[in-house]
Amino acid sequence: MNKRKYLINSSVIVVGVLAIAVLFNILVSVFVAKFPVKIDLTSSQIYGISDKTYEFLKNFNTPVTIYILAGEAEQDTNVRTILDKYAQANSNIKIQNVDPNENPTFGKKYVKSGDSLYKNSIIIDAGDRFKVYKSSDLYNVDAQTNTATSIKVEQKITAGLKYVASDTDFTVYFIKGHGEMELDGAKAKLEAENFIVKDLNIVTDDIPSDAQMIIVASPTSDYTASDLAKLDKFFSNAGKAQFLFEYSSLRLTNLYSYIKEWGIEVNDNIAVEPNRSNILLLGNSSLILPVFESSDITDALIKDQRIVGYYPYSKTLNLLFESNSGIEVKKLLSTSSDAYVKTDIENLKSVEKSEGDKTGSFAVAAVSTKQGDSPKDDSIIFVSGTTLLLDVDADTLTNYGFANYDLYMNVVNFLQGSKDDYSIQAKSLIGDTITVSTLDAIILGAVFVIVIPLCVLIFGIVVWARRRHL
């Protein structure tokens, strides 16, 4: 009897406690729904906007409407949260939802005929100038898993606002005529950043007066005196240029001596990096992770620890002086001091170090500035021993963790003379990239997978063996 009574009592207690526990959880849920107490440790980082943008918004006085092409219920709340920050910071900026189901023709005037706008596109409209972003423009997506890895709403919206508020365009010409390489990735990136991008055959055409920057990507035949005269004319008018080479662009005697006048000598060779910590993980020894030298262009990257440049098969550069009669030369990237160079490229069978190979730290990218009457009149060239993988599109490289496009856009901004650099970093949804060289990865692997577990096990066996005899 007693036992039965106990069982009943006990069951009642158990059921009662479970009921209270469930009820308590429900109460908490109800409470949380009313007073959101999710402690968002990241909110200020992912869904906030940077001081740079706040600074820019302070003096922004163009009336702008930002349209979200989706109803309130279907809009991307991540994007909306960030856009609201813009509207809060500056009353000239209005945000409006347009549901394409209710208003299907709304987007028509913002696209070329034939194109259509997708749901959740963002349109920044300042009346006579506008800028459209697809939803996919606002995220970096991992090509393999098709998941968003980072969000770049601020990067895009700030650049877009800057674009619609200005009335000048910046025109970039890709030079053709000497077997140059197509840098599709760089073209797309520059267009996405509101540059006007055109091609130009330097053999047949003059450099037009609207050209503010020219890009020479790995020519395979040399420049003629007439080509160089065109360059001279261009530079005399505060021209900005990029000369990107490849190990396969050889014996460009005239062009090399032209660049040499700027204090940068280009060598026909490839740099080989024997230092395991300066080589890409699992890469071969020509895939250099260059050392970033401190400069206006690289300092921000160094600070963010974005120090991978993936600089394969680079030519080396000799910097002839730092400063000489109004020309300033600045080293941006170099190899480690253990690197050596192979010179006979056409007959190269192996990149193994052999006797007589020159060893040392070699520059692989540099800028040279010819000072004009005022900083605005400076002509500047950027010279690089590779094309920086700029034929690959920006998202792909960025997803692999390479900072090439970050570096490249910093170079472009530097050449463009925009001191107030708004190239704002995308905010990672999956965490930051870390860069570990092969050697370090092996060491870390050995320590965490072998050494530490083994130490614990051995310690355990010792303790156990001792106690067994107690």
Add this chain to the structure above:
Amino acid sequence: MTAIFKREFRAYFHSMLGYVFLTIFILLSGVMFLLSNIFSATSSMNGYFASMISWAIFILPILTMRLFSEDKKLKTDQLLLTAPISITEMVVGKYLAAVGTFLVGMAITLLYPLAMSFYGNVPVAETTSSYVGFILFSGGIISIGAFMSSLTESQIVAAISTYGVVILTMFLDMMSSHVKNAMISKILLWISPFDRFDDFTLGVLNIEAIVYYITIIAIFLFLTVRVFEKKRWS
């Protein structure tokens, strides 16, 4: 309670059990860290914790399988039940000893974010909240294991039944996505300890999820106490 905790915590490290657990835990954890962080070149530990959550189900019962069943087998439970401490203190003390041993392992894993900080920025918020979430999740599994151990004399049965219960809860997620009825689907997801973990990986400390895990721990420890209460009566 502290006396029980001390005795049990020491017992883990005087026998091989604690070291075997730690070795397996750190080995697996090291491999997961290498795969999901070093080789994937990211300092976000989401991938690491996602795989560790699956492994935790299999490793944590090692800690709990002998928690009560051993005493039962050796009949030392009689001593514990007659000792001048309450059953609750005894149960909580033993539970905390198992949690403590697990935390020793977790402390070693703190070397990972430390190591990564030399190669890039470690997202402090997400990492911290993931650690909090993972410790709460594991605390829940340990409490289930403790309860299972109190039901049987056999360590093997204790371990396997813990796997059973936890794997059953794993299916809750799957079941809920197949159930048409929104209410039932919601209830199934509500019970699932896996679904609750997601917020933590995003760097969000969700009070609901924290209360949920603490409730799970409290319920299973309470049930364990009831098992011993019942023994007093039988």
